[in-house]
Amino acid sequence: MLEIEKLSIVLPSGADRALAIKDVSFSVKSGSTLCLVGESGSGKSVIGQAVAGLLPQTLHCLKQSSIRLGGRNLLSLDECAWRRIRGREIGMVFQEPMTALNPLMPVGQQIAEVYRSHGLRLRKAEVRDRVEGLLERVGIKDPARISKSYTFRMSGGQRQRAMIAMAVAMKPKVLIADEPTTALDVTTQRQVLDLLADFQAETRMALIFITHDFGIVADIADEVAVMESGNLVEFGSKEDVLARAQHRYTRKLLAAVPRLHEHKASVAERSTPVLEVRGLSKTYGVATSIFRRQDMRVLNDVNFKVCKGEVVALVGESGSGKSTIAKCLTRLTSIDTGSIRLDGADMLSLKGEALMKLRRKVQIVFQDPYGSLNPRQKIVDAVSAGPIAQGVASREARELAEHLLTIVGLGRNALDRYPHEFSGGQRQRIGIARALAAKPEVLIADEAVSALDVTVQAQILRLLADLRDRLGLTMLFITHDLRVAGQVSDRIIVLKAGNVVEEGPTQAIFTKPSNQYTYSLLQAIPGISSNESALVRNKCVC
């Protein structure tokens, strides 16, 4: 149905390579799913944009390239002909549903535009019925209300459903989905994947699914294309690629996927709790009108302990309160009721200098490695600022920074450089060095690997495991990804809407979850819904 031949796309001069895409050929059949896999910068999204005719103006295809849909070469079309194909024959779903929808236009209207732009002469009521029918079809419960809503009032899942409704409104022959579930919670992701499969069964559309997640590949792909810096390095059926990957890059990607049930026994001395949280509650006031504020309880009587040398994972979906706990523990926000004890001392009563001393003991590594380093501060200053504030001489602090950067795998030449000279993974290493510089009792990692590519993620997780063995770190690892939690933690605490719903040793949580919610989270993990899936079965290939 869709045939891509010798597709080469030229990058503007001065880019890190000459071609964004180099001589890529593959085809997708009607009714089948092709997963386009690769890390950031591999060119997988560029292929999606080229197929949808949405390449940025700075990129252009080489002459011999062709993308054929039903016999026509799409690359030879003029803008006017393209316009008739986009939205009607080729639909596209993007990664970030918040920014991919116009914030100033009700979503129903945004969907209705598709009909209008493809010349359907419909009366107002007909358009409304169609839009609402479509919204209902994509699983939105109150289509009449949502249709009139702006995106900022909708949840991430609702937005992505609306986005899908828009893309499939004209029943396209090809749907390109560019990481459509990356910004979603695991249970929502599961629902969106099911929805796409549903549509595909109904309309026999070809689905090009761009992803970095091999779990999803194992779930939905018929065929897999692996991209590495613009080259198609592997192409084949899902079974072949997952079980018998030929190319070393594919094998490296597969090896980096965090796996379940792969855990060594806990080494923690269970006796001494370093951190003890009791009855922690936190309420945010949300203004509902100018004179009324409604209280929103984000944490409700949360209790847990972290023992010395232990890694505890705090797992939950967005809105579960896991990041609020991190903020409470670092005293970056106030607390309504409850107590937090560090080494037996009450953390909440501290003020002034005592609080400063305490801050040293609890350090945090943030999610976004780009936003959490000051772009105008040299790495050495970022890492040594903490110790200097604690009274260490600046010369010693510099030596300490050098030592720590070596520990996290960056050389001493990193010292006098600025954050923009480093990749995301390297920046996260800097973030870890910065946190370690204070010699913390407890290290909090707040979604510290969520923004990273899977191979980089694996490296950072290895680094954290290594640091833990070498330095005996106590860690609270906050994540939405149960696979990551399973890989790093001794114990898992599952949060739902501000409540601890389950707590237990990692192994036990994965094999015998006692709570329904934990069970549904486990079921929603892509790649293990059927426990016999290729990925899990063949975990020893690499």
Added chain:
Amino acid sequence: MQFLGYVSWRLLKAAALLVAVISLNFLLIRMVPGDPATVIAGESGMADADFVARIREIYGLDQPLLVQLKTYLVNTLSLDFGHSYRLQTDVLALIIERLPATIALTGAAFIFSLVVGVSLGVIAGSRPGSKVDVAIQFVSVALYSVPVFWIGLMLILVFSLKLHWLPASGTGFEYGQIPGVLEFLSHLLLPMITLSLFYIAVYIRLARTSVVDVTHQDFVRTAKSKGLPSAFILRKHVLPNAILPVVTMAALQAGHLVSGSIAVETIFAWPGIGRLGYEALVQRDYNMLLGVFLVTATMVVLLNLVADVLYVVVDPRIELVR
């Protein structure tokens, strides 16, 4: 209901702000070196100590400052702006007489600069890098850099003195007769353009940048992926989002315009409150100056209020909170 509540809350805040402005203005004027009593005495040509003391008594200048402030506040709030020492008229009456001319000039300039500036900015921003874009940006930089008084003088020189197309000064209302609409507009044209040019430059740059920014946002790509025509995308998706920063800026600039009109009113002998204030300042006519300050401040506060309310209308994301 929520909307009305919001508007009344903002009105209340605006009123409080005005009271603060009135007090501050009063205190500022009193901090200027020089005693109003000696000025008045000097004007009357009688500078002996007895006379000055009597003037102090008559005008209440012998009272403590806070008492004077209280008197001033009470008078002002009951719309008694006092008497102009120099012009020997009621301040409020004169301001009311002059205000329409200023409102006409600044209002016309405001609308003209918005329409022209935003249009040119959108034209430039929707085709970045093109010759049209470069030309418009050049014009914008030029307008931004040229001083207002110079433009005013050049316009008078070319269009009034050389070509005799347009009158060089006044409103057409002088000498007691009422001019026709065309007559008035011909008087308005040059000062309006002079006052607008700087703001046109500002709006061109703002609208251009904003359109370029919005064009690169994800939802515009989504609109394209739906197969919408590009003119439609520009109108329905880019413009409503790109106009938001312009609204913010326009609200701030609206107050600016009033002060900008001082120079223009002086050049074109336009009988508005800008010129009135300028003369009051030169002649130390404190009551008049305070009156002009107050009216200008009120206009700025009101315009900002309008902008805030307008913002809630154009951007549904603004949550109505305190």
